[in-house]
Amino acid sequence: MTVVSTTASSVGLARRLADYFGRRPEDRARYAHVRASAGQIRPSQYDISNTCNLTCEGCLFFAGDDHLNHEQVLDAARIDAFFAQEAARGVNFLQFGGAEPALTQQTLRIAARHVRRGVVFTNGTVKIARDIPFRLHVSVWGLGEQARALRGADVVAKAVRNYRGDPRALFVFTVNAGNVESIPDVAAYCAEAGVPLTFNHFANTLTYERWLDGEQADPDYFRLGQAGTGMTHTPATLARAWALIGQAIERYPETVVYSRAFGLRIHHPRGLYQIDPKSGEASDCGSRVGAHYRHFHADLADAGDVKCCTPNIDCATCRLYQQSLSSLLARLEGFAVTDEGLGDWLELWEFWCRLNLVGWRPGTSSAQPAAEAQATVS
Ligand code: SF4
Numbered sequence: 001m002t003v004v005s006t007t008a009s010s011v012g013l014a015r016r017l018a019d020y021f022g023r024r025p026e027d028r029a030r031y032a033h034v035r036a037s038a039g040q041i042r043p044s045q046y047d048i049s050n051t052c053n054l055t056c057e058g059c060l061f062f063a064g065d066d067h068l069n070h071e072q073v074l075d076a077a078r079i080d081a082f083f084a085q086e087a088a089r090g091v092n093f094l095q096f097g098g099a100e101p102a103l104t105q106q107t108l109r110i111a112a113r114h115v116r117r118g119v120v121f122t123n124g125t126v127k128i129a130r131d132i133p134f135r136l137h138v139s140v141w142g143l144g145e146q147a148r149a150l151r152g153a154d155v156v157a158k159a160v161r162n163y164r165g166d167p168r169a170l171f172v173f174t175v176n177a178g179n180v181e182s183i184p185d186v187a188a189y190c191a192e193a194g195v196p197l198t199f200n201h202f203a204n205t206l207t208y209e210r211w212l213d214g215e216q217a218d219p220d221y222f223r224l225g226q227a228g229t230g231m232t233h234t235p236a237t238l239a240r241a242w243a244l245i246g247q248a249i250e251r252y253p254e255t256v257v258y259s260r261a262f263g264l265r266i267h268h269p270r271g272l273y274q275i276d277p278k279s280g281e282a283s284d285c286g287s288r289v290g291a292h293y294r295h296f297h298a299d300l301a302d303a304g305d306v307k308c309c310t311p312n313i314d315c316a317t318c319r320l321y322q323q324s325l326s327s328l329l330a331r332l333e334g335f336a337v338t339d340e341g342l343g344d345w346l347e348l349w350e351f352w353c354r355l356n357l358v359g360w361r362p363g364t365s366s367a368q369p370a371a372e373a374q375a376t377v378s
Pocket residue numbers: 052053054055056059060061062098099100123151
């Protein structure tokens with residue numbers, strides 16, 4: 001995820017929003033609630049551990065070599081000074097990733113002294129202590145034998161034991177071309193277990209693609225490709241995923257956290273991005289590393305001018321849920337062409353809040369958002 005901001009970028013857009021909300025007071029009140037909850041979001045991303053207790057097929061963290069030679073910082077004073085500095089430069093939303101951040105809870109706890117909002121991307125196997133205030137996104141890749149095949153172990157039951165009833169936790173099913181038919185079972189399982197569920201889409205790393213092409217592979221992260229169970233989405237698997245997610249939304253409205261406006265766009269076979277033919281990178285991705293949105297390694301070193309916080313992913317296959325949502329939110333101009341588009345943009349904002357803010361519920365506020373204001377993530 002990149003920057004989310006709450007101010008309009010042009011007078012024309014501000015007028016357009018003012019006109020829309022003037023005619024739709026209910027939407028104005030919903031948007032005021034979003035703004036009051038989310039405010040101006042200034043995120044950055046931190047890989048805080050170099051180890052993981054799973055071996056997921058095509059893992060994005062252990063692909064490439066950018067995770068190498070970054071020794072994890074354990075010194076509490078150094079960690080404290082680092083996050084104090086992050087807060088001082090304006091970061092107010094922390095994103096903790098790889099490898100498995102639950103294995104280094106001291107870092108999470110120290111970071112929370114300085115910034116209270118953020119999200120931890122975890123595999124759910126190690127319980128994150130209740131005093132750590134961040135949203136927890138718990139990854140799921142399937143159930144039973146499928147999970148064992150894809151991740152090296154079936155850990156869903158343990159994750160449910162760790163997080164049932166925990167308002168921080170949101171389970172995230174990473175749908176790939178090989179497990180798409182498991183959507184109904186995973187949704188039923190989460191509904192029965194009483195844990196909320198959303199959906200991500202598997203994206204290829206460039207490494208995984210080379211392995212699929214026959215390059216010598218790391219057997220820890222490439223067990224299934226040769227067997228013909230590749231995970232790369234096709235137009236058919238995307239269409240099937242959207243059909244099954246739609247059914248899950250209808251069947252388990254209390255469990256499934258999703259957005260129709262997002263589903264329509266993320267499952268489009270064309271994808272979300274313009275790909276630069278020279279670099280192969282998405283030129284219009286809203287989640288690129290920039291002056292403010294930075295990506296850090298486990299040694300707390302700034303990753304430099306990498307393209308984003310998942311630099312090994314092939315942009316042409318990228319449908320990562322958080323990054324994609326941020327990109328869509330940054331495209332207000334396109335949404336503003338029609339009233340229906342602005343309605344979708346508002347729905348996407350509510351979806352962002354449901355994903356990222358602990359305990360958030362859609363609602364309305366009588367506060368009057370400034371006519372020129374726009375919610376943003378950067
Ligand atoms: S849980 Fe995450 S870091 Fe660990 S192997 Fe799986 S994808 Fe990689």
